[in-house]
Amino acid sequence: MGRVAEHPDTFRSGFACFVGRPNAGKSTLTNAMVGSKVVITSSKPQTTRTVVRGIVNRDDAQLVLVDTPGLHRPRTLLGERLNDLVRTTWAEVDIVAVCFPADEKPGPGDRFILTELAKVRRTVKFAVATKTDLVTPEQLAAHLLAIQALADDLGVEFAEIVPVSAKSGDQVGLLADLFVGRLPEGPQLYPDGELSDAPEENIAAELIREAALEGVRDELPHSIAVVVEEMALKPDRPADKPLLVIHASLYVERDSQKGIVIGHRGARLREVGTAARKQIEAILGTPVYLDLHVKIAKDWQRDPRQLRKLGF
Numbered sequence: 398m399g400r401v402a403e404h405p406d407t408f409r410s411g412f413a414c415f416v417g418r419p420n421a422g423k424s425t426l427t428n429a430m431v432g433s434k435v436v437i438t439s440s441k442p443q444t445t446r447t448v449v450r451g452i453v454n455r456d457d458a459q460l461v462l463v464d465t466p467g468l469h470r471p472r473t474l475l476g477e478r479l480n481d482l483v484r485t486t487w488a489e490v491d492i493v494a495v496c497f498p499a500d501e502k503p504g505p506g507d508r509f510i511l512t513e514l515a516k517v518r519r520t521v522k523f524a525v526a527t528k529t530d531l532v533t534p535e536q537l538a539a540h541l542l543a544i545q546a547l548a549d550d551l552g553v554e555f556a557e558i559v560p561v562s563a564k565s566g567d568q569v570g571l572l573a574d575l576f577v578g579r580l581p582e583g584p585q586l587y588p589d590g591e592l593s594d595a596p597e598e599n600i601a602a603e604l605i606r607e608a609a610l611e612g613v614r615d616e617l618p619h620s621i622a623v624v625v626e627e628m629a630l631k632p633d634r635p636a637d638k639p640l641l642v643i644h645a646s647l648y649v650e651r652d653s654q655k656g657i658v659i660g661h662r663g664a665r666l667r668e669v670g671t672a673a674r675k676q677i678e679a680i681l682g683t684p685v686y687l688d689l690h691v692k693i694a695k696d697w698q699r700d701p702r703q704l705r706k707l708g709f
């Protein structure tokens with residue numbers, strides 16, 4: 398009869414979120430599905446801190462992708478806050494998709510995630526084997542079996558296990574179709590053309606943080622927070638020559654870290670500023686003037702008041 402597939406008369410909408418160990422490919426997959434760089438990706442683990450949504454708009458559905466921070470074994474108050482945030486998100490969304498990079502064996506990190514996920518009842522769960530372009534078909538087959546075995550072991554029921562490559566685009570469309578098929582009927586949740594409802598300040602802050610950590614992540618993995626103090630178009634500029642002025646503070650925990658971030662005679666901070674400015678300009682599409690200041694917020698990871706001030 399073929400009525401539903403060709404001309405769906407029901408519109409579906411809802412939320413999905415990708416989870417997975419650091420570097421599993423969540424951000425890249427989100428970008429591939431949305432078709433625009435919204436979430437910040439990096440070659441190094443644990444950079445996704447804020448919840449940023451990308452929106453897939455289709456004739457038959459609107460799929461809102463929520464990108465959560467990675468789940469970690471909490472060592473600090475910040476770690477616990479992040480895990481709470483993750484679990485809250487899982488219970489609120491329609492679909493949770495766990496990413497298992499095909500070029501790595503499932504490990505303790507994945508067990509930890511699935512153990513937590515098994516406690517979340519109603520949400521539809523998917524497994525996604527990411528980065529399939531990096532492995533042979535035989536390796537992929539073994540990977541899919543390993544995912545299934547782990548799920549059986551920990552009592553997680555996956556609706557589907559889907560292999561994808563965000564790099565080549567292979568099966569990304571299929572994954573979107575499968576997600577949409579699991580969404581409830583409902584109206585469009587966001588107006589057309591809106592790719593992300595992440596405030597531009599958050600995007601800017603995340604890009605600055607990303608640039609500041611580049612090359613020094615081993616020394617300062619979780620010790621940088623960025624607060625955008627002010628962000629506004631410069632007044633009195635001609636309409637065709639806008640300039641977005643951003644004043645941001647980079648918070649570190651200790652004096653020694655301040656030195657690392659600033660570098661010899663400020664050389665590193667200037668590089669960070671240039672790199673971040675270019676990224677922000679590319680994403681927001683406006684020339685940017687970026688003013689960065691480094692400040693010390695002592696032991697901010699353990700202090701609830703500081704955490705709140707920094708947006709956690």
Ligand SMILES: Nc1nc2c(ncn2[C@@H]2O[C@H](COP(=O)(O)OP(=O)(O)OP(=O)(O)O)[C@@H](O)[C@H]2O)c(=O)[nH]1
Pocket residue numbers: 417418419420421422423424425426437438439440441442443444445467527528529530531561562563564565
């Ligand atoms: N070859 C290949 N590389 C990929 C693919 N997807 C992601 N990557 C790479 O894997 C690395 C991590 O990807 P991300 O998307 O940042 O991973 P993530 O899970 O969001 O990482 P966190 O933010 O640290 O949690 C990056 O270097 C990506 O370029 C893929 O399909 N194929």
